[in-house]
Amino acid sequence: MSIPASLFRQVLGSFATGIVVVTARDADGLPLGVTVNSFTSVSLHPPLVLFCLDNASTTLAAFKAAGHFAINILREDQQAVSAHFARKGRAGDPAGAFGAIAHHIGPHSGAALIENCLGHIECEREALLPGGDHTILLGRVLALSITEAAGTTSRPLLYFRGRYQKLGAEH
Numbered sequence: 001m002s003i004p005a006s007l008f009r010q011v012l013g014s015f016a017t018g019i020v021v022v023t024a025r026d027a028d029g030l031p032l033g034v035t036v037n038s039f040t041s042v043s044l045h046p047p048l049v050l051f052c053l054d055n056a057s058t059t060l061a062a063f064k065a066a067g068h069f070a071i072n073i074l075r076e077d078q079q080a081v082s083a084h085f086a087r088k089g090r091a092g093d094p095a096g097a098f099g100a101i102a103h104h105i106g107p108h109s110g111a112a113l114i115e116n117c118l119g120h121i122e123c124e125r126e127a128l129l130p131g132g133d134h135t136i137l138l139g140r141v142l143a144l145s146i147t148e149a150a151g152t153t154s155r156p157l158l159y160f161r162g163r164y165q166k167l168g169a170e171h
């Protein structure tokens, strides 16, 4: 049975997710990042996470070459950060890769850790796996932290049916 692409997107888009920016350092040592919602935890022993990157992504080659990456979990007020790293072709524009987005370099991964995220996860690449028109990047967690900055929201940015969302009332 062939699956219509529009139905696939519609149904899979009904699975609400958080949003992360995955960062790495390219061959020239410059930081790069891409917005993804295909991030998930995989295993606790050993601690593994994964995300999937489109084979057409201009940043895939750099992620393949880099031995490490970092996950930045976006907060509900970081929609502009998500949009920034969802723009194509920043890999060829190192000066504009981060623009005004404040970050520091993670000591365990060498990848950028974006300020004010809900949490950061620094990883060593464990495996690259084929995933159809995407590549699955499996990472072993080296270090992780949660941000509880005083006076700021600790609510996540969500994605559902092609739109940004915020958490509703708690149950």
Ligand SMILES: Cc1cc2nc3c(=O)[nH]c(=O)nc-3n(C[C@H](O)[C@H](O)[C@H](O)COP(=O)(O)O)c2cc1C
Binding pocket: 019, 034, 035, 036, 037, 038, 039, 052, 053, 054, 056, 057, 058, 059, 060, 082, 083, 085, 086, 087, 088, 089, 090, 091, 159
């Ligand atoms: C909320 C959201 C989630 C996304 N999730 C993914 C994803 O899981 N994998 C992916 O390859 N692209 C994903 N994208 C698209 C990439 O962010 C976008 O294609 C990016 O511009 C790729 O740039 P590049 O080709 O320069 O690497 C997502 C975009 C948004 C806004």
